[in-house]
Amino acid sequence: MRRCHRLGTPARPRRGAGKPRGGRRAGRAGPPRGQVRGGLGAEATVVSRSPGKAGDARRLGADGLIVSTDPARMAEARDRFDVVVDTVSTPHDLGPYLRLVALDGTLCHLGHLGPVTVETTDLLIGRRRLTSAGSGGRPATAAMLDFCAAHGITADVEVLPSARVNEAFDRLRRSDVRYRFVLDLSDLD
Structure with a gap:
């Protein structure tokens, strides 16, 4: 079993043996997080509104995908x-994500x-915890980066020259970016 300690800190073992389970929703920090979980030996499952992310989820090391808009799949999980x-x-x-959490499990809320x-019944029934x-800090971030380097974990990015910043903003407004943009500032004087 693993717990979410801090964003920037690899999750640390809490208790139990064998292959732990871990779930997450796909978001901007989601893909690298799933790779970190896989590097720790955890089962990683992506929960997403989009069934189209199944291929990306597998490529990034996830063991499965649950489509959150499918009530039957959410009930199964x-x-x-x-x-x-x-x-x-x-x-x-x-609520729907707290109900995915097992007895004494944790929903670690990092995005919003x-x-x-x-x-409160979503927390009380099953003794679930909500954390963030x-x-x-710097030492934990350095440890996380060392861990990622040792396990070949990288972020998926689309690099654009700085001259295309307006295009990047337009595409962000249209949700036409897969994970994240990086503006290459080397073209500035």
Whole structure:
């Protein structure tokens, strides 16, 4: 079993033996997070609104994909995961994802930085925990980067020259970016 300690800090073992389970939602920090979980020996499953992410999820080391808009699949996955790492940056209902968490499990909410509303019964039934985490600071970030380098974990990015910044903003508005943009500033004087 693994727990989410801090974003920027590899998850540390909590208890138990064998292959632990871990779940997460696909978001901007999601793909590298799944690779980190896989590097730790955890089972990683992507939960996404889009069935089109199945290929990417497998390529990034996930063991499976659950489409959150499919009530039957969400019901099948109820109480399945020890840890769910939620990296979605927009407001959303945490209830369906708390119900994926097993007895004494944890939903680690990392993406959205605004207020959240939670039904306490989603926490009480199953003794579930809701946590969040900051960056972990420089030492933890350096340890996470060393871990990623040792396990070949990288982020998927699309690099654009700085002169195409307006195109990048237009594509962001249209949700026409797979994971993240990086602007290459080397073309500036």
